[in-house]
Amino acid sequence: MVDERLPQPDAEDIELVKVMHALGDPVRIRLLGVYADGGEHSCAPEAVGLGHLHKSTVSHHMRVMREAGITTTRVAGRNRYVRLRRDELDARFPGLLDALLKSLP
Amino acid sequence: MVDERLPQPDAEDIELVKVMHALGDPVRIRLLGVYADGGEHSCAPEAVGLGHLHKSTVSHHMRVMREAGITTTRVAGRNRYVRLRRDELDARFPGLLDALLKSLP
DNA sequence: CCTATGGTTGGACTGTCGTCAAACAATCTC
DNA sequence: GAGATTGTTTGACGACAGTCCAACCATAGG
Numbered sequence: 001m002v003d004e005r006l007p008q009p010d011a012e013d014i015e016l017v018k019v020m021h022a023l024g025d026p027v028r029i030r031l032l033g034v035y036a037d038g039g040e041h042s043c044a045p046e047a048v049g050l051g052h053l054h055k056s057t058v059s060h061h062m063r064v065m066r067e068a069g070i071t072t073t074r075v076a077g078r079n080r081y082v083r084l085r086r087d088e089l090d091a092r093f094p095g096l097l098d099a100l101l102k103s104l105p
Numbered sequence: 106m107v108d109e110r111l112p113q114p115d116a117e118d119i120e121l122v123k124v125m126h127a128l129g130d131p132v133r134i135r136l137l138g139v140y141a142d143g144g145e146h147s148c149a150p151e152a153v154g155l156g157h158l159h160k161s162t163v164s165h166h167m168r169v170m171r172e173a174g175i176t177t178t179r180v181a182g183r184n185r186y187v188r189l190r191r192d193e194l195d196a197r198f199p200g201l202l203d204a205l206l207k208s209l210p
Numbered sequence: 211c212c213t214a215t216g217g218t219t220g221g222a223c224t225g226t227c228g229t230c231a232a233a234c235a236a237t238c239t240c
Numbered sequence: 241g242a243g244a245t246t247g248t249t250t251g252a253c254g255a256c257a258g259t260c261c262a263a264c265c266a267t268a269g270g
Contacts, residue, residue, distance in 0.1 A: 016208050021129030025258085029122050043217060054260050059218060061258085078216045078267045093208040099200035103121050130228085148247060159230050164248055166228085183237040183246045 006066060006073040006080070011088040014069030019093070022068035023100070027053070027061050032084075033104045035071060040081035111171060111178040111185070116193040119174030124198070127173035128205070132158070133166050137189075138209045140176060145186035 023029050027050065034041060034048045045051050045058045062082055065071045070089065074081045089097050128134050132155065139146060139153045150156050150163045167187055170176045175194065179186045194202045 016205075016210065017129060017131050017134050020125050020134060024122060024126030024129035026122050027258085029125060053258095055217070056219080056261080057259055063218090064257095078265095080217065093204060095200055095204035096208055099198060099204045100121075103198040103201055105121065132228085158228095160247070161231080161249080162229055168248085169227095183235095185247065 004075045006075065008066050008072055008085075009069045011069070011085075011092060014088070014092050016093060018068045019070060019089075019096075022064050022070055025061070025064075028065055029104070031061060031065060032070070032100065035082065035084045036101050036104070038084060038086060040074065040083045043080050043082065109180045111180065113171050113177055113190075114174045116174070116190075116197060119193070119197050121198060123173045124175060124194075124201075127169050127175055130166070130169075133170055134209070136166060136170060137175070137205065140187065140189045141206050141209070143189060143191060145179065145188045148185050148187065 023032060030050075031048060041048055043055075043059060043062060045053050045055055048058070050058050062071065062073070066073055066082075069085060071082050072085050074083075084097075086097060128137060135155075136153060146153055148160075148164065148167060150158050150160055153163070155163050167176065167178070171178055171187075174190060176187050177190050179188075189202075191202060
């Protein structure tokens with residue numbers, strides 16, 4: 001079967017306030033730092049530096065980020081690979097992602 | 106009596122995640138747009154385009170923004186004047202405020 | 211087919227958030 | 241000083257959010 005993607009908003013439907021809300025949480029802004037390399041990342045808590053959280057909690061945070069339009073999730077077999085929607089975010093909110101990544105703690 | 110300021114964090118104590126959290130609300134990101142002109146603004150709901158909200162609610166939102174380090178409030182008589190802490194935000198999070206203001210709906 | 215893997219979903223619990231209303235406080239004006 | 245003006249504070253209430261646990265589901269590999 002061909003790769004599929006979990007539900008996510010279209011690029012033009014990404015709302016600034018939802019992006020802000022998604023990043024207004026310590027866990028998720030930390031995830032942003034993990035995704036900053038532009039690569040794909042597994043969902044396992046240990047794979048994203050969240051070994052202290054339950055896997056369902058991590059899944060919840062990833063869903064919030066995906067539904068806000070920050071990330072996209074590719075389904076491949078039993079694995080899911082998450083990465084930043086960098087181009088679409090840059091197009092919609094020019095300079096925002098760069099400024100955020102530079103300001104990360 | 107000399108003008109005073111309501112409690113606010115020092116510039117170096119402004120935390121990105123708290124700024125994000127403060128702006129992850131429809132009312133407050135709208136306030137950011139009001140303050141974008143750099144000028145001082147009264148706290149009256151009608152003065153900031155929030156005539157549909159109770160004055161105590163508006164007061165609450167202004168406090169959240171102030172305690173996040175986004176705004177500063179000058180006390181003058183019975184009035185309080187709120188404005189953006191633009192220089193300090195620019196110094197701490199370069200480019201962030203510009204990107205946000207450009208992305209405002 | 212059986213089992214292990216990687217992740218999602220639903221429920222429960224706790225805590226925080228946005229809103230309003232009423233009371234309060236400080237200042238200005240008469 | 242009395243009353244009006246400008247906000248803040250406190251309490252109440254419903255809604256939402258973060259976390260864990262248990263159950264579930266789809267797929268991969270024997």
